[in-house]
Amino acid sequence: MDSNGNSDRSTENIDDRQSDSTLPRFAVVGHPNKGKSSVVATLAQNDSIAIAMEPGTTRDSHRYPMKVDEVTLYELIDTPGFQRPRKVLAWLQGHSLSASDRAETVAAFVTQHRDDPRYHDECELLRPIVEGAGIIYVVDGSVPYNREHEAEMNILRWAGRPSLALINQIGSDDYSADWEAALGQYFQIVRRFDAVRAPFEKHLELLRSFGELAPNWREPLDAALEYLQAIRFGRDHQALEHIADALIEMLGHQETARLGEFEAAGPLQPRLRQRWQAWQREREQRLRHSVEDLYQYRRLQRQESDLLLPDDDDLFGERTRQLWGISKGQLAAAGFGAGAVGGVGLDAVTLGHSLGTGALIGGLLGAAGSYYYSDKLTKVKLGPLSGGFREAIYGPLKDPQFGYVVLGRALVHWYQISQRNHAGRDVLVVTDSDAHWLDALSRSDRNGLQKSLQALARRRFEPSKRQRLIEQLELAQQAFSQWQLSEFSSAR
Amino acid sequence: MTQSLTRLLDFDDQFRRDSQQPQAFLHRRDRRFAQQQQTQKRPLTVTAWLAELHALNDQRQRDGHDPRLRRWRQARWIFAALGAVLGAAFMAGLLVYDGSRQINVTLLLVLIALQLAFAVLTSLQAWLGWQPWSSLLGRTGEDGDPLQSLRPALSARIAHTGGLLFALSGLLTLLVMVLVQDLAFGWSTTLQASSHSYHQLVSLIALPWQALWPDAVPSAELVAASQYYRLGQGSATNPALLGTWWPFVLMAWLTYVLLPRVVLLLLAALQLRWQAAAALRRHPGYASLLFRFESPWVETRGEDEAPREPAPVQVSVAPLPASATLIHWAGAGHGSSALVSSLSRDGAPLQLRAGGNSSLEEDAAALRQAGERREPVILIARGWEPPTAELSDFVQDARVQWPAGTLLALVPLADEQGEALKDAGLLAQWQRFVERQNDSLLLLSAPQ
Numbered sequence: 001m002d003s004n005g006n007s008d009r010s011t012e013n014i015d016d017r018q019s020d021s022t023l024p025r026f027a028v029v030g031h032p033n034k035g036k037s038s039v040v041a042t043l044a045q046n047d048s049i050a051i052a053m054e055p056g057t058t059r060d061s062h063r064y065p066m067k068v069d070e071v072t073l074y075e076l077i078d079t080p081g082f083q084r085p086r087k088v089l090a091w092l093q094g095h096s097l098s099a100s101d102r103a104e105t106v107a108a109f110v111t112q113h114r115d116d117p118r119y120h121d122e123c124e125l126l127r128p129i130v131e132g133a134g135i136i137y138v139v140d141g142s143v144p145y146n147r148e149h150e151a152e153m154n155i156l157r158w159a160g161r162p163s164l165a166l167i168n169q170i171g172s173d174d175y176s177a178d179w180e181a182a183l184g185q186y187f188q189i190v191r192r193f194d195a196v197r198a199p200f201e202k203h204l205e206l207l208r209s210f211g212e213l214a215p216n217w218r219e220p221l222d223a224a225l226e227y228l229q230a231i232r233f234g235r236d237h238q239a240l241e242h243i244a245d246a247l248i249e250m251l252g253h254q255e256t257a258r259l260g261e262f263e264a265a266g267p268l269q270p271r272l273r274q275r276w277q278a279w280q281r282e283r284e285q286r287l288r289h290s291v292e293d294l295y296q297y298r299r300l301q302r303q304e305s306d307l308l309l310p311d312d313d314d315l316f317g318e319r320t321r322q323l324w325g326i327s328k329g330q331l332a333a334a335g336f337g338a339g340a341v342g343g344v345g346l347d348a349v350t351l352g353h354s355l356g357t358g359a360l361i362g363g364l365l366g367a368a369g370s371y372y373y374s375d376k377l378t379k380v381k382l383g384p385l386s387g388g389f390r391e392a393i394y395g396p397l398k399d400p401q402f403g404y405v406v407l408g409r410a411l412v413h414w415y416q417i418s419q420r421n422h423a424g425r426d427v428l429v430v431t432d433s434d435a436h437w438l439d440a441l442s443r444s445d446r447n448g449l450q451k452s453l454q455a456l457a458r459r460r461f462e463p464s465k466r467q468r469l470i471e472q473l474e475l476a477q478q479a480f481s482q483w484q485l486s487e488f489s490s491a492r
Numbered sequence: 493m494t495q496s497l498t499r500l501l502d503f504d505d506q507f508r509r510d511s512q513q514p515q516a517f518l519h520r521r522d523r524r525f526a527q528q529q530q531t532q533k534r535p536l537t538v539t540a541w542l543a544e545l546h547a548l549n550d551q552r553q554r555d556g557h558d559p560r561l562r563r564w565r566q567a568r569w570i571f572a573a574l575g576a577v578l579g580a581a582f583m584a585g586l587l588v589y590d591g592s593r594q595i596n597v598t599l600l601l602v603l604i605a606l607q608l609a610f611a612v613l614t615s616l617q618a619w620l621g622w623q624p625w626s627s628l629l630g631r632t633g634e635d636g637d638p639l640q641s642l643r644p645a646l647s648a649r650i651a652h653t654g655g656l657l658f659a660l661s662g663l664l665t666l667l668v669m670v671l672v673q674d675l676a677f678g679w680s681t682t683l684q685a686s687s688h689s690y691h692q693l694v695s696l697i698a699l700p701w702q703a704l705w706p707d708a709v710p711s712a713e714l715v716a717a718s719q720y721y722r723l724g725q726g727s728a729t730n731p732a733l734l735g736t737w738w739p740f741v742l743m744a745w746l747t748y749v750l751l752p753r754v755v756l757l758l759l760a761a762l763q764l765r766w767q768a769a770a771a772l773r774r775h776p777g778y779a780s781l782l783f784r785f786e787s788p789w790v791e792t793r794g795e796d797e798a799p800r801e802p803a804p805v806q807v808s809v810a811p812l813p814a815s816a817t818l819i820h821w822a823g824a825g826h827g828s829s830a831l832v833s834s835l836s837r838d839g840a841p842l843q844l845r846a847g848g849n850s851s852l853e854e855d856a857a858a859l860r861q862a863g864e865r866r867e868p869v870i871l872i873a874r875g876w877e878p879p880t881a882e883l884s885d886f887v888q889d890a891r892v893q894w895p896a897g898t899l900l901a902l903v904p905l906a907d908e909q910g911e912a913l914k915d916a917g918l919l920a921q922w923q924r925f926v927e928r929q930n931d932s933l934l935l936l937s938a939p940q
Contacts, residue, residue, distance in 0.1 A: 031877070032877070032878040032880060033876075033877060033878045043792070044792045044793055044794055045792045045793060046792070046793040046794065062794065062795055063794055063795065064792065064793065064794030064795070065791070065792075065794055066790070066791070066792045067789075067790070067791040067792075068788045068789070068790050068791075069523065069527065069788045069789050070789075076794075081878075081880075082880070083880045083881035083882065084880070084881050084882050084885065085882075086851070086852055086882065087852065087882070087885075090852060118881070121881070143876075144908075146822075146823065146848070146849070147848075147849040148822045148823065148847070148848030148849045150849060151849075227788060227790045228790065228792075230787070230790075231787070231790045234783060234787055238515075238780065238783070241776070241779065241780060245776050290511075290515075293514050293515050293516075294515050296516070296792075296793060462641075463640075463641055463771065463774050463775075464770075464774055466774060466776065467774065
């Protein structure tokens with residue numbers, strides 16, 4: 001039994017070693033406070049790393065495996081910064097005979113100083129490298145290159161592992177070209193990467209270059225990239241589902257209260273309106289949290305207008321409507337489009353004999369209706385008398401702008417979340433905008449969206465139409481991204 | 493069919509519970525279940541998924557007793573009972589025969605047609621989803637009620653159950669009446685109808701069972717013999733013949749009242765099942781669940797670090813001591829003559845370099861030279877880079893080598909030009925560094 005047990009265990013160890021040697025591991029190393037943790041936070045999509053880090057305080061290495069259904073495809077290792085590089089290099093030089101024993105000398109350093117508190121950080125940093133991890137050396141490209149880090153780079157060169165240097169941009173100055181030239185002497189590959197601002201495509205590009213470090217790392221890295229891309233698309237779509245469900249609930253929401261037979265409904269109105277607004281805000285917050293959770297933001301701080309300015313600038317303020325929603329003119333135009341579609345149907349029935357009059361009449365009616373309703377706020381409605389009581393119902397809000405307010409805010413939040421990196425430590429400010437994203441949506445798509453929002457506000461939305469709404473929101477999402485890009489490029 | 497409704501309700505409940513959970517948790521849980529089902533070659537269905545979750549949470553051991561269905565179930569029982577009572581009363585009322593006048597088959601046929609029309613209308617309403625009477629049910633459908641879209645089909649099923657019981661009890665009453673009473677049927681109409689055309693009508697009605705039961709098709713003689721007039725004598729030539737209408741009445745009831753109800757009830761049940769399945773498919777949580785089943789769980793976050801609160805700082809910035817000995821740590825501020833003049837008490841201070849790219853021997857030499865001056869020493873460092881252990885070693889070595897009581901002022905800079913460090917976060921890490929050295933002669937200062 002014992003011998004069998006031993007043999008099993010030894011087989012397991014061999015398997016472990018084999019899987020260890022093929023598993024791409026990357027130790028992210030460098031001088032303290034050069035953005036190692038930011039790089040890991042962005043690539044591992046873990047915002048708690050970014051929040052946790054106080055400059056230069058990482059004392060232990062942390063592993064961030066990329067797993068697909070519990071199968072690890074690669075592993076990032078966040079390490080502490082070098083504390084005594086010159087002393088370490090001096091030790092290595094004092095214990096090495098020739099260039100061929102350098103990697104072994106580095107391993108010997110780690111073995112010898114394992115329990116030495118003076119070299120705790122260096123041992124934490126070098127151990128994964130000695131165990132076979134690739135080296136990702138991070139420098140700050142916003143400060144001028146100087147030779148003070150050469151001891152660190154020499155130690156890493158001694159380790160003899162595949163290596164890549166990453167020029168992270170922390171400040172506004174750019175000395176990347178100088179760094180690139182210098183780092184090229186020490187590292188196989190040199191890349192620039194802004195951990196806080198790099199778009200998702202750049203993350204993938206960087207991971208692809210990690211795969212170039214060793215031939216057997218390319219395949220798992222390529223597979224990992226495909227999964228990351230798929231999960232990204234999945235998240236964008238799921239965010240739409242969350243927004244659609246919030247719209248369905250918010251636009252159709254009603255608040256109710258019991259009212260005595262002879263009790264007047266008037267005094268109840270402010271209380272119901274307040275409850276209705278509180279519910280809307282709470283539901284909107286739930287949407288925010290669910291979208292943030294989808295993109296794996298758990299420690300995000302967010303600042304939104306309605307949280308700070310409850311009277312004038314909140315969800316129901318006129319200024320907010322103008323900023324986020326659709327102006328009366330645009331609304332009337334959208335209504336015109338929707339009405340005209342009905343009118344064209346009338347023309348088709350009369351075989352075109354009305355010579356387009358149907359479309360004209362339909363358009364005018366639609367526009368007039370939209371304009372009228374844009375100022376019409378909801379009132380308390382009373383249900384039938386039952387058992388001496390009546391039901392007072394507040395909502396849904398008939399104002400068609402409301403749907404655009406909710407949607408506009410949701411899209412701005414989604415866009416900022418989807419474009420944000422997990423290394424970002426700043427408060428997410430959901431900002432105002434002075435132009436309207438709806439302009440980027442085609443006329444027919446705008447009409448479709450308008451119809452769906454109106455149906456929601458009238459509580460005539462069939463569950464079977466949810467899919468259609470999601471498709472319309474997908475178009476809105478594309479239009480919004482397109483509009484944001486055009487705003488960004490025009491601002492530049 | 494109750495199973496499909498229960499499944500829909502259970503799914504909705506689970507969806508509501510899950511809405512409070514993080515997406516990552518849900519994806520891991522459901523992906524694990526999908527993989528487990530595949531490994532064990534078991535079907536990956538919502539039913540199996542719900543059963544697994546219920547088993548894990550000790551929920552719902554019995555099927556079909558969801559309290560939200562109780563109201564519908566009660567309504568069904570009430571309609572069934574009402575149908576049974578009304579069916580018997582209806583048939584008994586029709587077949588009351590006091591001998592003064594025959595039972596009018598025409599009236600019976602009209603009422604049968606009416607029953608058929610009601611049954612068809614009920615189903616039409618359900619198929620079209622039209623509920624003109626929905627307000628009578630009150631506000632049963634709350635926001636997001638999963639049964640909301642099924643209300644027409646549920647109502648149709650209840651109505652058809654009542655109709656079926658009506659038809660059954662009517663049929664039984666007819667048979668009992670035939671058995672215990674001497675029924676005399678006849679036909680009468682105000683319209684100018686000949687017995688020939690009436691015979692054609694009843695033959696047409698009897699077409700479905702003509703081959704099965706020829707005796708249940710009234711003959712031309714029977715039709716001619718059983719016509720009666722209100723003002724007529726009322727006594728038939730052959731009273732025994734009038735009783736032979738009953739097989740026709742029985743078959744008409746069976747074919748046009750009972751059978752359609754059975755068929756339409758079955759269809760309503762199927763419709764309900766189909767609609768419950770459709771409601772499940774378009775449930776907001778359904779597509780997400782399939783996504784979680786099909787998409788591999790991709791985990792990148794690794795271990796979560798709990799944010800650490802930095803220790804509070806005690807050390808404050810001290811005035812710069814008068815000195816003409818400057819050490820540039822890693823070359824900090826070496827190129828700024830303005831900084832040098834602002835830090836030094838005379839115009840040509842001793843400037844030494846240590847740390848950074850200097851060798852350890854050069855560090856030792858700088859320490860030696862600075863110690864020989866026997867005056868406070870100013871150590872300039874880059875404030876935006878965290879102080880490393882090498883700097884700590886340097887300070888400790890200085891303390892060993894320098895004369896006792898030598899002041900050492902550490903000056904972290906905000907930039908290479910020599911601006912004082914203002915950023916509170918960056919300054920805090922230098923304050924903490926000075927605190928850690930536990931050296932009363934080590935000061936934290938700023939350029940003047």
